[in-house]
Amino acid sequence: MYCHNCGNAIDDDANHCKHCGQPVKNYGRYATFTNLREKEVGVGLIIALLVIGGGQMYAGKIARGFIILLAWVFLFIPVLALIIISDVVAGPYGGAFAVIAAFVIYIGYWVWSIYDAKITIERYNEALRNTGRPPW
Ligand SMILES: [Zn+2]
Numbered sequence: 141m142y143c144h145n146c147g148n149a150i151d152d153d154a155n156h157c158k159h160c161g162q163p164v165k166n167y168g169r170y171a172t173f174t175n176l177r178e179k180e181v182g183v184g185l186i187i188a189l190l191v192i193g194g195g196q197m198y199a200g201k202i203a204r205g206f207i208i209l210l211a212w213v214f215l216f217i218p219v220l221a222l223i224i225i226s227d228v229v230a231g232p233y234g235g236a237f238a239v240i241a242a243f244v245i246y247i248g249y250w251v252w253s254i255y256d257a258k259i260t261i262e263r264y265n266e267a268l269r270n271t272g273r274p275p276w
Contacts, residue, residue, distance in 0.1 A: 178265040188257035195257020
């Protein structure tokens, strides 16, 4: 069979690739189907930290990453509406509370997008391991 990581020919009963050291036992017969590399979760998380939706794009989910980024950009519309309405309805204290709520919403969205990137990369890797093909 062939190593799924580096593509070099290896013994069928090998546990590790003798060329790159990657464990291959669990990949079974599917190891011959591809020489695609798994995505590095660490790299994806760094990208996701820097760019909202970047981790999903790194995992090959370009459209999903772009939508997550766009939603982040346009999140200011409902958030601004929340602040204005709270200020009008509940006065300056209501407005101040809404600003804090908006901060929590933004941080929450950011954390969720990073978590989603991690799940997406893990799903990609799992499909590659199980089928030898990318899932999307
Ligand atoms: Zn290898």
